[in-house]
Amino acid sequence: MKKLDRYIVGKFLTTFFFAIMILAVISCVIDYSEKVDNIVSKKAPLGVVVNYYKNFVPHITALLFPLFIFIATIFFTSKMAYKSEIIAILSSGVSFRRFLRPYVIGGGFLCLVSLVANHWIIPVANKQRIDFENTYINDANFRYAANDMHLGIAKGTYVYLQNFNFTNYMGNRFCVERIEGTLLKEKIMAEYAIYDTVKKTWELHNVMIRTNDSLHEKLVKLPMMEVKYPFSPRDLNKGDAIKEALTTPQLVAYLEAEQLRGQENLNTYLIEKERRTSQPFAGFVLTMIGACIASRKIRGGSGFHLALGIALSAIYIMFQQISNTFATKASLEPLIAVWIPNVIFGVVAYVLYRRQLR
Incomplete structure (x- = not known):
C-alpha cells in the first residue's frame, strides 16, 4: 500500500467505525428505554444486562452494515472532494481506477469481516440475546399457542x-x-x-x-x-427467531432435518442463509457507488451527497423487501431473491464507474 492508499483507507475505516459506534450507542439507549420496565420488574442482574447489550451491538450493526458503509463512504469522500483533495490527486497523474484501489481494499476488508461475522459470530451473539429476551423481556419462555x-x-x-x-x-x-x-x-x-x-x-x-x-x-x-x-x-415453539441464533452449519443441518420431515415452507430460513453471504457483498457494491458519486465536487457539497446516499439506501431497502416478499409469498428462488438488489446496484456501480472514466 502506498501513502495514498493508507490515507484513504484510514479515513474510510475511521469514518465507518465512528458511524457504527454512534449507531450502537443510540440503539442501545432506545432499546434500554423500551425494556427498562421489564428489566427492573424481573430484577435482571447488572452483569446479565451488560452481556445482553454486548450481544445486541453486533446484531444491530450487522442489520445496517451495508447502509452505514455506504453513508460512511459518501461522507468522507465528499469531504475530500469539497476540500479539493480529489482534484489534486487526479491532477497529479493518478487515474480514477488507481484512485479507487483503497476503496476496494477498505470495502473488501469490511466485506470479509462481515462475511465471517454473519456466518459464525453474530448467530452466537443472537442466541444469548434471544435467551435474555425470553427470560426477562417476554412474558414467558413458552407461549400459549391459540392459533392453528x-x-x-x-x-x-x-x-x-x-x-x-x-x-x-x-x-x-x-x-x-x-x-x-x-x-x-x-x-x-x-x-x-x-x-x-x-x-x-x-x-x-x-x-x-x-x-x-x-x-x-x-x-x-x-x-x-x-x-x-x-x-x-x-x-x-420454534419461531422465526431461531434462524438468527443458528450458525450457518447449524442452519444448514436444521434445513436438512426439516426437509426430511416434509416441511415445505422454509423460504424464510433459506433467505436467511443466503442473506448472510449477499449482505457483505452489498456493502462492497455500495462502497463503489458511494466513491463514484461523492468524488466529484458539485454545488450543494456534502449535504447533497448525503441526501443522494440516503435516497439510494431507501431504494436498496425497497428492492430488498420486494424481492424477499416474492421469495416468501410467490415462490421465487431465495438465492435469486437475495441477490437481485446486489445485481441491480452492481450494474449501477459499473455505469457510474464508466462515467467517471470519461
Whole structure:
C-alpha cells in the first residue's frame, strides 16, 4: 500500500467505525428505554444486562452494515472532494481506477469481516440475546399457542394442533395425517393429546383412526392410545427467531432435518442463509457507488451527497423487501431473491464507474 492508499483507507475505516459506534450507542439507549420496565420488574442482574447489550451491538450493526458503509463512504469522500483533495490527486497523474484501489481494499476488508461475522459470530451473539429476551423481556419462555399449528414430522406425514398449552403440555384437536401421493392413507384424530416428558411419548385421548387403501375405508375408535412421534413441544415453539441464533452449519443441518420431515415452507430460513453471504457483498457494491458519486465536487457539497446516499439506501431497502416478499409469498428462488438488489446496484456501480472514466 502506498501513502495514498493508507490515507484513504484510514479515513474510510475511521469514518465507518465512528458511524457504527454512534449507531450502537443510540440503539442501545432506545432499546434500554423500551425494556427498562421489564428489566427492573424481573430484577435482571447488572452483569446479565451488560452481556445482553454486548450481544445486541453486533446484531444491530450487522442489520445496517451495508447502509452505514455506504453513508460512511459518501461522507468522507465528499469531504475530500469539497476540500479539493480529489482534484489534486487526479491532477497529479493518478487515474480514477488507481484512485479507487483503497476503496476496494477498505470495502473488501469490511466485506470479509462481515462475511465471517454473519456466518459464525453474530448467530452466537443472537442466541444469548434471544435467551435474555425470553427470560426477562417476554412474558414467558413458552407461549400459549391459540392459533392453528401445522408441522411436518416425516415425508408425507403432517401433524395439526388447534392449540397447545406449554405449561401442562396438553393440546386440543390433535390430528396426524399420512399421505402418499394424493391419497390420504391414514388419519388419526384425538380430542386432546398430552406429552409425557419422561417417556417422550404422546397420550392421545378419545381417538378416531381412519385408514384408507383406496378401495376400502376403516374407522376405529379408542379411548386412549400412546404413540411415540419424532417431535416434541419444543418443535411447536420454534419461531422465526431461531434462524438468527443458528450458525450457518447449524442452519444448514436444521434445513436438512426439516426437509426430511416434509416441511415445505422454509423460504424464510433459506433467505436467511443466503442473506448472510449477499449482505457483505452489498456493502462492497455500495462502497463503489458511494466513491463514484461523492468524488466529484458539485454545488450543494456534502449535504447533497448525503441526501443522494440516503435516497439510494431507501431504494436498496425497497428492492430488498420486494424481492424477499416474492421469495416468501410467490415462490421465487431465495438465492435469486437475495441477490437481485446486489445485481441491480452492481450494474449501477459499473455505469457510474464508466462515467467517471470519461
